[in-house]
Amino acid sequence: MAVVLPGSTAEVAAVVQYAHAQGIAMVPQGGHTGLCGGAVPDASGRQIILNLRRMRDILSIDTLEGTVTVQAGCRLADLQQAVEAKGWYFPLSLASAGECQIGGNLATNAGGHNVLRYGNVRELCRGLEVVLADGRVWSDLSGLPKNNSGYDLKQLFIGSEGTLGVITTAVLRLVRQPRQQLVALVPVPDIATALRLFGAINDEMGEALTAFELMSDFSMMLVARHFPEVVASLPLNSAWSVLVELSRPGTAEDLLSSFSGALDRSIGRTEMNDAVVARDLVQGSRLWAIRNAIPDAQRREGPSIKHDISLPRGQIAGFISELYPLLQDRCSGVRPCVFGHLGDGNLHFNLSAPSAGEAQDFVLQRERLERLVHDRVVAHGGSFSAEHGIGQLKRNEMARYKDEVTLDLMQRIKYALDPDNVMNPGKVLPDR
Amino acid sequence: MAVVLPGSTAEVAAVVQYAHAQGIAMVPQGGHTGLCGGAVPDASGRQIILNLRRMRDILSIDTLEGTVTVQAGCRLADLQQAVEAKGWYFPLSLASAGECQIGGNLATNAGGHNVLRYGNVRELCRGLEVVLADGRVWSDLSGLPKNNSGYDLKQLFIGSEGTLGVITTAVLRLVRQPRQQLVALVPVPDIATALRLFGAINDEMGEALTAFELMSDFSMMLVARHFPEVVASLPLNSAWSVLVELSRPGTAEDLLSSFSGALDRSIGRTEMNDAVVARDLVQGSRLWAIRNAIPDAQRREGPSIKHDISLPRGQIAGFISELYPLLQDRCSGVRPCVFGHLGDGNLHFNLSAPSAGEAQDFVLQRERLERLVHDRVVAHGGSFSAEHGIGQLKRNEMARYKDEVTLDLMQRIKYALDPDNVMNPGKVLPDR
Numbered sequence: 001m002a003v004v005l006p007g008s009t010a011e012v013a014a015v016v017q018y019a020h021a022q023g024i025a026m027v028p029q030g031g032h033t034g035l036c037g038g039a040v041p042d043a044s045g046r047q048i049i050l051n052l053r054r055m056r057d058i059l060s061i062d063t064l065e066g067t068v069t070v071q072a073g074c075r076l077a078d079l080q081q082a083v084e085a086k087g088w089y090f091p092l093s094l095a096s097a098g099e100c101q102i103g104g105n106l107a108t109n110a111g112g113h114n115v116l117r118y119g120n121v122r123e124l125c126r127g128l129e130v131v132l133a134d135g136r137v138w139s140d141l142s143g144l145p146k147n148n149s150g151y152d153l154k155q156l157f158i159g160s161e162g163t164l165g166v167i168t169t170a171v172l173r174l175v176r177q178p179r180q181q182l183v184a185l186v187p188v189p190d191i192a193t194a195l196r197l198f199g200a201i202n203d204e205m206g207e208a209l210t211a212f213e214l215m216s217d218f219s220m221m222l223v224a225r226h227f228p229e230v231v232a233s234l235p236l237n238s239a240w241s242v243l244v245e246l247s248r249p250g251t252a253e254d255l256l257s258s259f260s261g262a263l264d265r266s267i268g269r270t271e272m273n274d275a276v277v278a279r280d281l282v283q284g285s286r287l288w289a290i291r292n293a294i295p296d297a298q299r300r301e302g303p304s305i306k307h308d309i310s311l312p313r314g315q316i317a318g319f320i321s322e323l324y325p326l327l328q329d330r331c332s333g334v335r336p337c338v339f340g341h342l343g344d345g346n347l348h349f350n351l352s353a354p355s356a357g358e359a360q361d362f363v364l365q366r367e368r369l370e371r372l373v374h375d376r377v378v379a380h381g382g383s384f385s386a387e388h389g390i391g392q393l394k395r396n397e398m399a400r401y402k403d404e405v406t407l408d409l410m411q412r413i414k415y416a417l418d419p420d421n422v423m424n425p426g427k428v429l430p431d432r
Numbered sequence: 433m434a435v436v437l438p439g440s441t442a443e444v445a446a447v448v449q450y451a452h453a454q455g456i457a458m459v460p461q462g463g464h465t466g467l468c469g470g471a472v473p474d475a476s477g478r479q480i481i482l483n484l485r486r487m488r489d490i491l492s493i494d495t496l497e498g499t500v501t502v503q504a505g506c507r508l509a510d511l512q513q514a515v516e517a518k519g520w521y522f523p524l525s526l527a528s529a530g531e532c533q534i535g536g537n538l539a540t541n542a543g544g545h546n547v548l549r550y551g552n553v554r555e556l557c558r559g560l561e562v563v564l565a566d567g568r569v570w571s572d573l574s575g576l577p578k579n580n581s582g583y584d585l586k587q588l589f590i591g592s593e594g595t596l597g598v599i600t601t602a603v604l605r606l607v608r609q610p611r612q613q614l615v616a617l618v619p620v621p622d623i624a625t626a627l628r629l630f631g632a633i634n635d636e637m638g639e640a641l642t643a644f645e646l647m648s649d650f651s652m653m654l655v656a657r658h659f660p661e662v663v664a665s666l667p668l669n670s671a672w673s674v675l676v677e678l679s680r681p682g683t684a685e686d687l688l689s690s691f692s693g694a695l696d697r698s699i700g701r702t703e704m705n706d707a708v709v710a711r712d713l714v715q716g717s718r719l720w721a722i723r724n725a726i727p728d729a730q731r732r733e734g735p736s737i738k739h740d741i742s743l744p745r746g747q748i749a750g751f752i753s754e755l756y757p758l759l760q761d762r763c764s765g766v767r768p769c770v771f772g773h774l775g776d777g778n779l780h781f782n783l784s785a786p787s788a789g790e791a792q793d794f795v796l797q798r799e800r801l802e803r804l805v806h807d808r809v810v811a812h813g814g815s816f817s818a819e820h821g822i823g824q825l826k827r828n829e830m831a832r833y834k835d836e837v838t839l840d841l842m843q844r845i846k847y848a849l850d851p852d853n854v855m856n857p858g859k860v861l862p863d864r
Contacts, residue, residue, distance in 0.1 A: 064627065064744075064745055064746040065745055065777075066634075109580050115578060119555070120578065132837070136837050139837075140838070144743075144814065144815050145547065145776050145777065145778075146773070146815070146818040146819050147815040147817070148540065148591055148817050148818060149816060149817040149822060150838065150861075151591065151841075151842050151845060151860075152554070152591055153838065153841050153842070155587035155588070156587070158584070159580055159583065160583055195496065199496075202681070203608060203681060204681065205681065206607070206608050207639040207681065248639060249635060249637065249638050310576045310577075312494070312497050312574075312575065312576070313496055313497055344577050344578045381574050382574070382576065383576050383578070383581050385580050385581040386576070386579060388580065390580070390582060398582060402581070402582060403571075405568050405570045406570065406572070406582065406585065409564075409570060409849070410583050412848040413583060413588075413848055415848065416845055416848035417841070
């Protein structure tokens with residue numbers, strides 16, 4: 001019906017009050033980088049989009065407290081640059097940083113590369129201001145790390161994808177900028193070896209481990225094929241590769257010697273000849289470029305079916321060896337493109353279409369293949385949506401995999417905060 | 433009316449179903465270490481106490497995932513010992529570890545010494561099983577660090593002090609056991625110097641800083657008077673002392689040299705002659721004993737009025753210098769005993785009775801003095817309950833300091849989950 005671009009919390013509240021009074025549904029919207037349709041209106045033409053991009057001010061940076069107060073429409077990259085200029089670091093690390101907005105990051109409880117060390121964005125949030133479904137403003141921007149006075153209401157809004165209110169302002173936790181960094185690309189023959197390396201690094205210097213990313217040989221090959229300049233002369237002859245990032249604010253200790261020790265103990269000196277270790281930011285960013293190019297490379301390769309899953313780390317090897325033959329059985333020649341945040345147990349378990357055959361045929365199998373993957377995920381104790389959320393795309397999965405009590409509690413919370421169902425209806429909660 | 437000691441989640445559910453059907457109110461209870469009366473029934477004699485102490489099993493320790501699954505009645509110290517026997521560490525550190533129970537820790541979102549590095553217990557919780565007010569069981573014990581499939585319902589129960597349900601089982605995050613530790617007692621002339629040291633340590637090795645505790649000279653003197661064996665020959669001639677704990681899983685780096693550098697840059701070499709540095713666990717525990725003896729020493733000294741406050745760190749010095757004369761003005765000779773978790777901005781701002789005069793007179797001034805302290809806390813952007821919660825004792829403060837929207841949202845959540853108000857009524861939420 002309309003796209004509204006409010007410039008302040010008061011303007012958001014005024015629009016919401018009006019829409020609520022008229023019974024008009026609203027869709028809060030950030031930087032259009034969500035992958036599940038959570039910020040996309042339905043086809044009725046009777047919903048209002050509330051896009052917060054004009055509310056992009058960084059209101060204050062508190063260098064003693066280590067916090068930043070920022071409006072929801074601020075782009076993640078702009079926030080990162082502003083705090084880095086003051087010697088601080090906001091550790092949410094997403095490929096979409098140049099477009100995504102803080103409000104959307106919070107509404108979807110964004111994850112990314114650094115969850116291992118700093119948690120999801122939920123753990124980085126110290127306070128919120130929210131316009132509720134009836135247009136009232138709820139605000140707790142004190143930013144205190146310890147405050148046990150009543151229910152922690154901000155937790156309700158984080159990750160609820162705009163169904164309980166519109167986040168307008170946030171207080172976020174900062175950390176000291178890393179001054180020492182090591183990035184390494186380590187080829188490994190199997191998941192078990194990768195997890196052995198993970199364990200050894202944790203033993204030796206777990207507090208410095210900021211990322212532990214897995215890439216299958218197929219996902220690396222796609223990057224080499226579609227972005228040859230990114231991969232350059234790297235070895236590509238192992239079944240899996242792990243991208244490790246270690247970082248520390250101090251300079252007193254030597255990350256390289258600790259890392260070499262961990263490599264030696266977990267993989268063995270003779271096996272680790274192919275490990276590529278970058279010790280400065282430029283070299284490190286080249287290794288990260290490989291990891292970050294995978295989604296685009298997969299897009300160029302043709303159609304794909306994507307899954308954003310998490311599993312207990314100990315279940316991953318079994319899950320994969322069980323699923324691969326089942327997938328071939330159902331869809332001969334399907335090419336799994338597996339990569340992601342192994343340290344968190346979160347994999348992007350994507351399927352590329354068989355190289356022979358009709359792309360159209362493959363896409364028609366989406367539902368069948370998704371069912372197969374998600375059934376196995378749940379059977380192994382995992383989640384069918386690790387970091388991308390539910391939006392519109394995975395509401396059927398909610399109905400299928402969530403138990404009655406969980407769905408009932410979610411409905412009760414939704415009804416308590418939005419009894420008229422005007423705030424982003426048709427998202428997250430399945431139809432009942 | 434009765435104390436019920438269920439032995440399983442099914443037994444808790446059966447009791448709650450029965451009580452809910454009969455309209456009988458229930459009070460979930462752990463280890464009796466809460467400080468705000470949250471687990472104490474009212475005087476009507478018509479409430480059932482649900483004490484979970486028989487449910488004390490450690491169900492599993494997953495050393496790959498780094499998690500433990502434990503029943504709510506398990507004592508914190510028992511849990512710590514069990515995971516330490518396997519080389520892991522549960523970083524919730526409370527003086528009451530020998531009595532308090534995991535369920536109570538979660539229901540009150542317990543804080544303690546190590547919040548600085550590991551967060552409140554909320555950040556350590558990966559999953560919960562809860563018996564709801566009507567006796568249904570809600571369970572999410574998958575323990576996944578990343579799972580964005582619907583509202584994060586466990587957040588509702590953490591810190592809600594048993595008013596929304598009874599926590600029966602939890603999955604908790606573990607970390608690697610520190611193998612290198614440094615504890616130091618550093619005399620400082622003022623809060624500003626203490627915060628300079630805090631900044632320098634964060635710059636140099638923030639990821640290793642596990643505690644940063646403040647003690648006033650009066651609080652140290654009380655320990656020296658009532659527990660002389662604890663203080664031994666330590667210097668006691670500065671206005672404030674800071675207890676610093678650094679720890680790391682690895683052994684490769686030298687904490688002492690990093691720490692000395694930070695001391696030098698923040699306080700200056702000439703000033704730091706009195707710093708006492710312990711480098712092994714025994715010496716370290718002697719320094720911790722001083723900090724931990726303060727509450728008991730204050731008890732032996734006579735009556736006191738306690739405040740569990742948090743403030744933005746930059747506000748603390750101004751808050752104290754403003755409040756001290758006001759306190760003397762209202763209550764001549766009152767002796768503030770200030771100590772606590774400076775790194776989190778959380779102080780135990782306790783008042784000991786004047787040494788001359790009637791103790792009884794002092795206790796009668798509780799309400800007036802509390803009002804004075806909490807008014808100033810709120811004026812400085814702080815919280816009147818940083819880690820102890822609300823229970824029964826601070827419900828008036830909730831009514832006084834929380835805005836209408838916050839109280840309305842809390843009531844809506846309470847009503848959504850416990851419409852018959854049978855789950856720990858008369859706690860946390862103020863009368864409306």
